[in-house]
Amino acid sequence: MxxxxxxxxxxCFGVKRAIKIAMEASDNKQPIYTLGPLIHSPQMVNELAEHGIRLAEKPEDLHNSTVIVRSHGITLSDREMLIKNGNTLIDATCPFVSKAQDFVKKLCSEDYPVIIMGDKTHPEVIAMLSYCSTETLVVNNPDELPERSWKKLGVLSQTTKNMSMLQELVGRLVPNVEEMRLFNTICTxxxxxxxxxxxxxxxxxxxxxxxxxxxxxxxxxxxxxxxxxxxxxxxxxxxxxxxxxxxxxxxxxxxxxxxxxxxxxxxxxxxxxxxxxxxxxxxxxxxxxxxxxxx
Ligand code: SF4
Incomplete structure (x- = not known):
């Protein structure tokens, strides 16, 4: 065999970076926290706990602490609450995720409805949505697209989706959209x-x-x-x-x-x-x- x-x-680069940032911030004297798991590996989260990097589930549980923002990013409201409660934030959001959030903000500021291809329960997508006040729609794959048309539309993807799927999604949208702005946010x-x-x-x-x-x-x-x-x-x-x-x-x-x-x-x-x-x-x-x- x-x-x-x-x-x-x-x-990947983003995960290595997040772990390095968290480890450097941890001095093993004072516990530091991540809101949600720093990365999606239960074994790695346990290992980080041994270095004093603890997991908090809700922003309201954290006051006057050091909080690492995980690689998937956090929502705008969670960020605001953490700051209001006196926490010090250390940002380990992956730069690819930050870039996707910036594109969402840009589309929203220019009044584009936004379609994100992704998992609507995933923290990265939830965080992306929090930066958008225009109409948004999350579809997991092209089959979930509704039968309707748009005058203008912004399209992006969760960073971990598949390129062929994004190409198919865009192809299906083209006949139904007058003006489309696509940001390819799938990471390298x-x-x-x-x-x-x-x-x-x-x-x-x-x-x-x-x-x-x-x-x-x-x-x-x-x-x-x-x-x-x-x-x-x-x-x-x-x-x-x-x-x-x-x-x-x-x-x-x-x-x-x-x-x-x-x-x-x-x-x-x-x-x-x-x-x-x-x-x-x-x-x-x-x-x-x-x-x-x-x-
Ligand atoms: S966006 Fe890509 S590089 Fe960044 S953490 Fe996710 S998989 Fe890794």
Whole structure:
């Protein structure tokens, strides 16, 4: 059996940056807080807690504290309440997310109704919506578009959505809109991870997707792989059993942008252990990577 890792797996620029900012702010003497998880990896959130970086669920629970704004950003009203309650904010919003928020503000200031392709329950989308007072609509995919027309319309996407889906959405809107302004807000890290994952999935009979079940970009990797080959979505190596993998010849691994390297290493070693292979690695750099570019 061969095991290959998709290129560009694991932590993206925005997640690495958020963790670095949080770690630098933590001195282990005073607890600091994030409003909602800093990143969508329960294992990483537990690790951050060991460094005194705690999770708060509601802005009203935080007074006179240091609060890290997570990579997905926060809503305007949460930001205002945190400041009113005397908290010091340290902004770890990913620059790609901040840029998407700026585009929403711009469209709103120019009176454009806005369509966001994304998950309406995701914090990033909820935060984007909070900056817009014109008419807004969130659709998860092009099939959710209503049958109607617009005189003018702004279109953008959650940063972790899929490029082909955005192209299809725009294509379907074109006949029904007189003037459309599109901002491509899908981030580069997302596109690189999705393309590399698709390329690997095409040559594997099983893809194991490693990452939080609450992680939008990890779920998108699983959805893309499911259209190509067999999949297994796990958060940790403990969820893998011999009967799930023993009949497969080539297993591909991929990991969402918020998945720490050690979880990828654990999964690789667990597969080898379950299949009687004595190979084990200490670093993600030692796992064979699929370098194929095309997808
Ligand atoms: S997936 Fe993209 S937008 Fe999200 S944190 Fe990473 S780099 Fe930023």
């Amino acid at each position: 061969e095991i290959l890792l998709a290129e560009h797996s694991g932590f 890290a997302t596109t690189l991870r999705q393309d590399a994952t698709i390329a690997l999935a095409k040559k594997c009979d099983l893809m194991i997707i490693i990452g939080g079940r609450n992680s939008s970009n990890t779920k998108m990797l699983a959805t893309l792989c499911a259209g190509i080959t067999g999949i297994l979505h796990v958060e940790t190596a403990d969820e893998i059993y011999a009967e799930q993998i023993s009949s497969h010849h080539r297993i591909g691994l991929t990991a969402g942008a918020s998945t720490p390297d050690y979880l990828i290493v654990d999964v690789y070693n667990k597969i080898n252990e379950l299949t009687g292979n004595r190979t084990s690695v200490k670093s993600v750099k030692d796992i064979p990577v699929n370098k194929e570019e095309s997808c």
